[in-house]
Amino acid sequence: MTQNMQEYIDYIIKQRPFAKDILNSYKSLVELMDDLEISAPQVHVEKGVQELKVKEGFPVFAREDLPLDFGAASTVLSRIARYLAHEQNQERNAMENCVEQIQSDPEWAPSLFKAILEKDDERISSLAADVGLEPARLFFLAKLSLKPSLEKVRDACTAMIDKQAWDQGYCPVCGSEPNMAYLDKKGKRHLHCELCGEEWPYPRMNCPFCRNEDQQALGYFHSDTEQGLRVDFCKKCQRYIKTIDRREFELKTPMDLEYLATLHLDILAEKEGFK
Numbered sequence: 001m002t003q004n005m006q007e008y009i010d011y012i013i014k015q016r017p018f019a020k021d022i023l024n025s026y027k028s029l030v031e032l033m034d035d036l037e038i039s040a041p042q043v044h045v046e047k048g049v050q051e052l053k054v055k056e057g058f059p060v061f062a063r064e065d066l067p068l069d070f071g072a073a074s075t076v077l078s079r080i081a082r083y084l085a086h087e088q089n090q091e092r093n094a095m096e097n098c099v100e101q102i103q104s105d106p107e108w109a110p111s112l113f114k115a116i117l118e119k120d121d122e123r124i125s126s127l128a129a130d131v132g133l134e135p136a137r138l139f140f141l142a143k144l145s146l147k148p149s150l151e152k153v154r155d156a157c158t159a160m161i162d163k164q165a166w167d168q169g170y171c172p173v174c175g176s177e178p179n180m181a182y183l184d185k186k187g188k189r190h191l192h193c194e195l196c197g198e199e200w201p202y203p204r205m206n207c208p209f210c211r212n213e214d215q216q217a218l219g220y221f222h223s224d225t226e227q228g229l230r231v232d233f234c235k236k237c238q239r240y241i242k243t244i245d246r247r248e249f250e251l252k253t254p255m256d257l258e259y260l261a262t263l264h265l266d267i268l269a270e271k272e273g274f275k
Contacts, residue, residue, distance in 0.1 A: 097131035098131045177194055190202065239274060
């Protein structure tokens with residue numbers, strides 16, 4: 001995994017050198033998960049029930065009901081905090097506090113993970129205050145710590161889902177919103193889940209957030225200096241989604257890396273008044 005990831009990172013950096021630091025930092029954190037053992041998720045839904053769920057627009061799981069391994073995620077978060085305490089003087093005290101909190105209170109990390117799944121920003125802020133971290137920083141690290149367990153659940157669910165029959169703008173596995181999109185080699189659009197990383201096809205001229213199909217209210221813009229990167233937006237709901245046009249690139253890179261390497265597009269979109 002590490003070798004492939006470095007290949008992807010090197011490829012992206014050649015096109016966007018400014019993303020070097022954030023991508024290499026991300027790689028260092030993901031490497032801390034390499035030897036992790038994740039408990040097998042309990043995923044069993046009868047075929048008829050699953051077909052009915054797809055027909056009615058229900059994902060396999062609600063976010064808060066995902067059968068995740070919080071113990072493994074706590075181990076990852078502790079590893080990340082230890083690593084950052086050693087590498088970054090500025091956050092050393094906060095990261096050491098985080099490690100101590102995980103060790104002294106077995107419910108602290110699971111409470112954080114549940115708050116992320118339940119989108120409880122107030123609870124996340126309170127837990128961040130416990131260790132002296134910015135809420136957004138703790139959110140990022142904790143969500144990253146859930147990655148191995150989320151991938152296990154996603155992989156267990158993928159074979160159960162008829163993606164061609166799924167026409168919703170939210171994830172068929174966990175019901176979360178997309179945070180990225182890409183156009184495949186044939187120009188077909190696919191969405192990428194912000195939580196579990198599942199991908200599914202979705203019409204190009206349709207807002208995944210409000211289902212708006214009015215072409216006069218849909219549009220996109222792109223950076224003047226970059227090919228294959230754009231921001232699709234909807235004037236009706238004022239939402240946007242970053243999009244990778246894979247027809248412009250030789251290598252199919254992971255969307256979690258692309259998300260980090262296109263943070264400048266988020267800034268552009270917010271300056272234009274989209275959210």
